[in-house]
Amino acid sequence: MTTVASARTRLAAGTSDDVGAFRQRLLDGLAGSIVEVGYRNTTVAEIVRRARTSRRTFYEHFSDKEACFVTLLTDSNAETVRQISAAVDPGAPWASQVRQAVEAWIASAESAPAITLSWIRDVPALGAPARRLQRDMMEAFIVMIQTLCDTEEWRAAGAGPVSRQLTVLLLGGLRELIATTVEDGGQISDVTEVAVQASIALLGPRG
Template identity: 40%
Template sequence: MPRAAEPETAAESAGAYRSRFTGALESLLAEKRFPKITIGDLVGRAHTSRRSFYEHFTSKEACLLALLKEAAESGSAQVSAAVDRSAPWQTQLRQLVTAWIGVVDARPAVMLSYLRDVPLLDTPLAASLNHDAYVNVVRTVSAGTEFRKSGGAALSRARAVILCGGLEKLAEDALRHGESVDAHLEEAVQAAILLAGSGELTSPELIPRPPESGTPG
């Protein structure tokens, strides 16, 4: 005799409802900007009620943060898992950048919302996001034994931020122009390799300074 299905727990039910709303929001973000999305749009797309929405979220901004948190957690885990830590450092960076671009191209509306909408949120709300999810992956990968042994340099936090910030800006520019980010993969990989190829920076004393104002060149 088939075993009866176990009843759904309250936590599972709540998680399913939250996923329904965040999924609806992601779908709507592909059609219009976040400020124009209403609670009515969300409950209509999720095929549920306002009461159900407010049982799980205090506002549409809270729903957006839940979506972005889920995307950052799943995306950074996917990128981390894509890197073969025993490979040469250039290969590891190629795998990392390729996986990151794949994550963005799979969910472009989420990336655009993160870049466009989060800066407009109240500071406490925006601060609750883990903005370092991908930065931490980059630093962990570059700190690996084989990465450094094969000639790569462990990236400082500043360099990891520059790398991730540059990739985000590239993604925003490509998506705004209706392009896939993958079209710029090779340039993104080469930029990452340049950042991680050496741990030493040119000494400030060796960088020519522009002439002071009023001083002949």
């Protein structure tokens, strides 16, 4: 016999699934609009039109367009960090690990170039929550790189650990390279080799 408690449990689970589905539809709506018209020209009305939902539903999930944007980029960057970390074989030669990481990063960026460019160009001009996101995501990438470079393979080659300052320089350069490539109408994958060689030069053994 179905109990009241079990029915409530199923209802709660269903409600949670519905909330997650609506949230994802709104994020997908924002992402689609950024691809078509850019973040600055995107409106809440456009987001809900693409999500096939209502403004009321939007404001049940997000306080405004910027909050939705911050969530989209938070999810996107967390997935990028996960993909890069998973792509690196810690037992491979250190230079091969650099290539694996760079290729994974570029593949992730190339899968959504408009979102990547919006992250690099639009976030700095937004409010405090977006600036906190920028710092938080930069910190996530710094920690990831320092962790990947702090292994026996790297130490044996005289290449690790890597300082925070050097990591910031590397990240800033790669981000700007990707942004200008997209703005100029190029393919992000076109810069793979120069990105790999620059990363090897910065992160490699120090004489």
